[in-house]
Amino acid sequence: MSEIERRFRQVTGFTPYDFQKEAIEYLLDGYSLIVRAPTGAGKSEMVLIPFISELNESLPSQLIYSLPNRTLVESLGNRAKRYASFKKLRVAVHHGKRVESRLFEEDIIITTIDQTAGAYLSVPLSMPKKWGNIFVGGVASSMLVFDEVHTLHPEKGLLTSVAMSIESSKLGFPFVMMSATLPESFMEKVKKMAEKKGGKVNIISVDDENEIASRKARKIYLDTSPLYSKTSLTAEEVLKHLEDSKNLLIVVNTVSKAQKLYLDLKDKIDVPLLLLHSRFLEEDRQAKERTVLEIFGKKQREGILITTQVIEVGMDISSSKLLTEISPIDSLIQRAGRVARWGGEGEVIVYDVEKKPGKPYAPYSEELVEPTIQALKGVELLNWQAEVMLVDKVLSKPFENYLDPYKFYERLGGLVRAVYEGKRAYVEENVREAYSVEIALYENVEELKGEPEKAFALKRLRVDFRVLAGKFNYLQEIGAKIYRVEENPLIDEYESKYELVEVQSKEDIMPFEFYIISGISYSPEVGLLFDKSGEIKSFEFEEKEHLFKLELKELRRETWVEHSLKTLDFLRTYMLPRYAYPIKTFAKYFGISKKDLISWIELSVALHDLGKLNYYWQKAAGWQKGEEPIAHGFERIKKLPPHATVSAKALEPYLMEQFDEEGLFKAFYLAIAHHHSPWSSKYQKFKLIEDAQEYIFSIYPIPDDLILRKSPSGSFPFKLNIDDENEYYRLYGLVSKLLRISDRLATGGESYESIFSS
Template identity: 30%
Template sequence: MDFRSFQTRAAEALKRGSSVLLHAPTGIGKSVGSALGFTQALPKNPADTPRNPLLGTRLLHVLPMRALASSVAKDIAGLLEQQGFGEMYRPAIHHGQQQESEIFAERVGVTTIDQYLAGFAGAPLSFSSRSGHAVAGAVVASYSVFDEVHLLGPERGLPLLYAVLQQRRRWGLLSTVMTATLPKSVRDFLVEQVGLEPVELTYADIQARDGWREVTLSLEEIEEPAERVLEEFKAHGRVIAFVNTVEAAIELYRQLQAKLGPEDGELFLVHSNFAPSHRKALEERLLEVFGRGSTARAVCVLTQVGEAGINISAPVVLSELAPIDSLIQRAGRCARFDTQPEGRFVVYRPRRERSHTPYSEDLVKRTEVALHNRGDGFRLDWTAENELVDEVLDAYYAHFIRGETVSRKDAEIKKAKKGERGELPQPAPKTKSITIADALGLLDQTFHSRSADVLEGTLREINNVQVVVVSEPPRNAAGAEIVGAEGTENLSEFERYLDQQNRLKPYQRDTLESIPVSYGRFARRLEEQDLWELKLVKEEEHDKPLYVLQRAERVRSNRTYLLTQADAGYSPTVGLSFGEVDYVEPVHGLITPVVPRDGEQDQPPKHNFQSWREHCSRVYRAVDAMLKSKYLAWILHIAKQMQARGVLESAEQFAQTLESMIRLAALLHDVGKLSRGWQREIGWREGTGEEFWAKSKEGVEVGELPPHAFHALPVLRYLFRKLGVVDEQGKVDRLAELIALAAARHHSLGNPDGTLQWPPFELHAGVLEEIRQLLQDELGEDSEPIRALITPELFDHINDDSTYKLEKGKHTYVLDTPSPSEDYYPFYVLANRMIKVGDWEASGEREVELCR
């Protein structure tokens, strides 16, 4: 396959070890350009080592909004197929509504910036909190592409992007920032401060789009948008109309619906507030009707979800006035295909109060003046796009990336007249920005709190809540949790349905589809109302996650709330609306969709008994495979960056020591299971001659097992100290403590303040020999120094009250855990990922780390 110059130059820069800033217009192939080097580094066989581990281990393509994920995943899948990989490396989409990924274990992940940032900081939004630091390990060990992520809001997005890029640069990790709409000053700043290698388009690259395409932009006064859409539709047969808010889009759709019949052509409404199954069907039909080669007569009303990622085109595109970067993205849907090279892009100011919403009023005003200054109708090519972006956005973005203060003029914007050049109003953002230092602090704070609430508060306006619409309100007036209790006859139909679902095994349950709604839109309308929150929780007294319905104290991002038909409605054609909607027959008391379970999933998971030594050996071998295939290369590379900064004397020696510690941690991660109390509870019986158990036997009823994972911390600290992994004061080295912590946290992270607690270890006959035999089996002669340390003294150390304070029957230890700004952070999260994934693979007898 022939690639464009900018695509091959981006790939070559990555292969040289340079991170890239790829500057190119919409619709020209930036996604392919950012992924090409990755596909060239992939192994032909998934089990083999990548040709370049730092580039070919894992690709995370990061987006500003969910709506773009499917299209980007499709583009990358197409490239992989063209490169001869077929279905071998299928991209996984992961965001708040579509969660295909398993802790970013796939070779290719397409995600959103909020998911990426929270994962980077060890507090993932859409994965179990127990997997948090393993997700951070995947984010660190990835080639990361940041695709127009500043569109989430430059006030917060740019400093956070810069903070992440700076940390990745410190560790020598490859990244690409791709953009069509960052002003030159910001691009130059990222090149200078983060060391990105700029990749610009050649004349031939530009001609690949602008050589045949001619789109004229005009700024007009439009009194009745619906009438203008109908006029253009009558003349051209295909029109796309962009509207800034969901409410306004629904209103325009209703006006057009009243005047267009089925015989005239198809009418579409697309916004973000649709259920996943309906949204997918809608976009598939939209691609058929507005895609390449189609001549069908149709009108489509779109919000921001259509600005990028949907490969559709029309000869006429109308758009409400918006910031210039959004307008350029929208114009990319005009005359997009060479089968129809000419098009008109018409921009108008909507006639409603707060017409700039949801955008910055400053940016909308600056855009309007800049367009007025261009005069009546001008060609919107790559040169004009860049000039407009720099003119409108440069001074505004300077606030957030350079920390500059731009003064505000009190004079109101002069009304620009034809042929008269207006002065752009000075930017004065109302949204509070954060400094780059603040951004680093946010990531650290998120890590230590183990909650994405800190980031959610910062990114709130781009985060969503999820909504489920029911036919009647819950009748459980006390707001008590529903956990399958008796007496369901007085509950609503939906409450009875939840009760029925709670009685099923998780693999037997239906899927309740929820509707994403922007936090701002939802909170403005409903924050003062009494709301019900729907959660799926795992509690200790139950053997499975249960649906819980309870009163919500406040509106929080990424939570699911219940609305009744008195509050909102839903239909497959209009989506979620707080106004008039088409009638939908409830199913199980739900207006929003329910996807029935697949009958093939009714079989329970296979029971998997394992002896303790067998299980630990499997974990060790899984970790060994991960180290050899890729992670040793990552460890050594990051260590070399530290050596270059003077933090380490020898990267090679450091990497060898770290490798040895990780291997020992993997072997002994489950040492706590050998305690007599734990063995007794799982069903093992003394005096039978059986090996110690790690997994229960089929048919053996097991109660609540005592904690076991945190015993690994004192065991490994003791062994590392005796083996000489100590600092200048003779204490266990900081890195050694972190590797011990990574192993101890393979199930749970412990208390938010860093406190780990474990019951006293009950040493009994056979335990010492069991551990020694495991070490001999896997390490051979190299195990001799360690085997000599497996004595009763080791277990005296675990139970030592002076080192590990005993409170309420549990030993306690507080360890200062690392955070994203610390040099050792990548080693800690990589070790935690390998041991956690190895444990999952050994327990489930299946491969989890697909990018191995």
Template identity: 30%
Template structure:
């Protein structure tokens, strides 16, 4: 398919390594403009273009739509040409790529930013540092950029972009930013170009196929949105958009009492299970989608922002509550969407401004009020893209200026807060750095202990915290008989050891809504709340059939915790290095050289650091204490190993009671020591010498080794290695590329720590203040953890 002229301009910029800020109307093909150069580069320019693309959307429905479209295109291309592009999706409701391992990944802003901030919503705490390294060196596309929270997500993104855009192109796409905002954004990107469409280009796209342009009449009415107002205007198809799920649910129930038998009524919001959501979206497509016979329709759809973008439908009349101009324009895109159609957009006043604003002086509230005044003066006008831009430039420009001024004024404070979060202090981070409507997974079950095997995989609903607080207060106070009401998930490492591979989960009764900040998952007793396939999550209705459940064992997050087989140290290192070469090294193919150029490091140094990290990551297990524990455990399970053999893994099956009992008994007599930080310290001189005394890269490598089990460890315990540790290490050096072997000086291994080294260990840990060192750490620890997981799987026979 031939690209539009503006898409060709975007392609040329991206393939030249430039970032792009694109402004184009809805339906103009922005997604194709963004992805065409990535796909071309992926297949035809593998040495000079990014190997991974993260396509970030403000809403999961948009990610769902693009994923379905491009997964089908990639499958078709593979069948015809035998060339594979791994297309995946990662959202709260469809977490199919929790580790960001695909080539083209469609994800929501929550998933992206939480990973960047080293607090990924998709993974348990112990894997917190796994995903950040997938971002560096990836081609980043931010769609509907104007919809990102200007007080949380937007500033966090703009904090990240100056460094990330030095490694790979970044694309920001919008239909509704003011000119001031577009120009201001260029200062946050390295080597950026603004691409806009001429009036002739817009007309040509609107009239493709010989159709006449669509027409939408806008009206603002000074009354709240209600069922009677909808029914008075209804003819064949009406779309009603409320700002909150609570409002949408109430209006749906009101309409349900008043509509006639021949009128179909549908409800769609974010609190449906994925299968029901897809079913409802399918019903919408069949009734008012692009291929539907809309002249025969008689349907009223009540929805929230969930339908604002990505749902390809067209209604005759749109009833919408007042929202920021960007959102109103997106909503209008679901009315008279196709060429030749005419439609009506009616905007209603609101008393409450949630979820956009909660305080009287907030920027978005003032912008919404100004938008109302501007629209009220229009008196039923036809809005084309030019008129929509007038609305944005008139109403949103003042807020955009304040946002940019605020970003610049608060840059240091926000940077410090982001860095604090990246180092493990998460308190309040979701609300302040991602968006104020961060959510919690809510499960419904009478006996939630049945879900503890893998609670993050349990089927439930993601509910915004601002809504959940009111729900929890009501659940705690409602007059019902129940053995308990609401519980939160508490998680920690087994035996409180930071490096344990196992997590211990249990439920704690919720006494106060403040406890929502302390957990990612809640469970409510089914006498208090329920779920309906027609209305979604029902916080006010209990005793319904639905209860949360776990998926099959093969699809769970915790599936990596397979039974272990006994494995020697040399065997494990060989397998990890093999896994690194096959799995992790390809992901560094573009990112590592890009970071080396940006940081002015020697060519190939980051790849060398990655080999070093994998080679040396388990040196701490060569301590006398760790080997003593491992051999005692093998003896306790009646599978002894010769004392002279250095072990990396013992045989362990957590489903085997004798293994669990033996582990507890041996650990009571011989505490199993930590090994990650200790191995990092033991190898510090080896790493320093091998990397040519590059301080930032050396610290990044040491930090990656220290944190390949515990993502925020900063300390080190005393250790003493076995006498022949240097000889064992020398035996493993043969498994790295020959060109690197000469740089490994095994004689620099520290076999025993001293008090000064232990006290100074924190100085060897990299921090986000060193932007390139931190980025190198995220790449290295990701490569190491993926290689270690795969290598361990190879050793256990699980792969």
């Protein structure tokens, strides 16, 4: 038994399967992986254990593990913390409702795909945008893992994860992409795309499910007779099956169908009946999930669960019988994964849907459901071999089309737009097809009009904006009103920052907005209701979770030289050893020595505040001629001019001499210019104080003629493109991260541990 196998068994309690051992060997040899393995096969452990053992040695300094939803993040996060405790590594569980990572600096970050995408695009979703390039540095130099990728929108989230992965492997940072339902042709095509760019990629596909204990003793029978006889899933059908099974899982394709089926059944059965879908308030959904786990967990008891796609991933539950509406094959296989999950026999019964004109299988496309219906003919046993055959048969062509060069470059264009615009809505556009809106219910909207900011303290939930737009005419008929919480661009001391604007037509309902609705209702039992039948007409106010504020301690007076030396010391003591792997990897990729790359990083950090030697900055800070130039801890005389962009401009001649390659020049230049804001592009006029060269030389030996001593105001004539300059964009992110964290620690006089959430 190898050392890594021994560690695997020590940490997890079980011996790795053959496919896990093969995957680990490839990872430690520098390969990226595309993995197709059944649910419950231990894909997560296959990644986490080698990383915990080899970080900053054979593998990168950080791991960012992306999942499609919060439930999965919470579940895996708890396991990851237990595993990582063997080496006392830091693990953050990070999503919109649980913001544990302040700066994406932990060793392992378990998060959602949208949080990873936002970090990569310099638009962190749960932190101030001014910290964006620190987050770029985290994603740019980490080992990236994308799990359950089949659940991502194929032309948005899936392509975004493919683009990020390919660029990682090109530079020498391994990625892992995992799913139970990826077609072989798609895996091969992604592999070839990565290899064409210089990456090393291997495909791991489980051939025999008998290797996996939970699958070996599992037998799932498939009954498609209701599907082919055009039978719909109704309350009567449920009651028929209840005669021989008191533990039933029922999955339908829309929230409205789930609500109707629940209401049709609730007075006709004598076993617990549960309803779970996406339109519940957070606390109600969590309470329902706990009850679901009690009934459908390993200690099973009688009960019926009516649910939607929300059950397909993330909940470790099982039933002996599943009644499901037809859906695309990958979705259907995930639903079937909740049957006899821990072994034994189970049955999956597939029903037709009530078709509506235009989109008969809504919310799914006819192009995916019709081939699924054809492929299921004659399939009576749903084992791993059948699942692989069905996935390849139904999804090969669609998934190949998703990687069409036009669609791929269109997604790259979306990523570029998100970086340049810096808007969180554009991050969402690159991840999800469901353009959601936030909704809060409040009967007396007049109360809010005087203080519209109070609306943000209301509890709220999300729905697809098209659902709300589709209900608009009906809501008008029943007297309901919809208001958009809109930012007011004309602000003075007498006006609010926001106002409530009544929506006059369904065309005015746009994604990513926040709406207040009066005249409809909510039920903790049934969820959001587009009528008045629910008992709750107004949501409660709550204390909102705010973004982390990285407040610094009160600053003592500090000279420019003291601060520069202290920042450089933090870099050398903490950050350079911490990021040894990415520094070595970038140096190798760019064909430069590690020593040279470190010297350029040290230059950027040592002289990041050169702009504070600007005469106008020092005067505004209260400096007097003959005194040591100051950096912090002063009483400012007037508003301080920006200094970060001036630092870069003053160093421009020296940086131009250092770098033959334009991309390297831009990466370091912009890392210095952006050490307070990633979107800074202008500098004000400046002239350095008389003795500036003496102070600069005491920190870093730069010839006097390679420092620009004065300049009129201006703008930088360049940016870094995330598409065709991706390697430089990533290096810019790493240098920005090293610089800004070193600067923060030096400025606050704090320990490295202080930057982590307690």
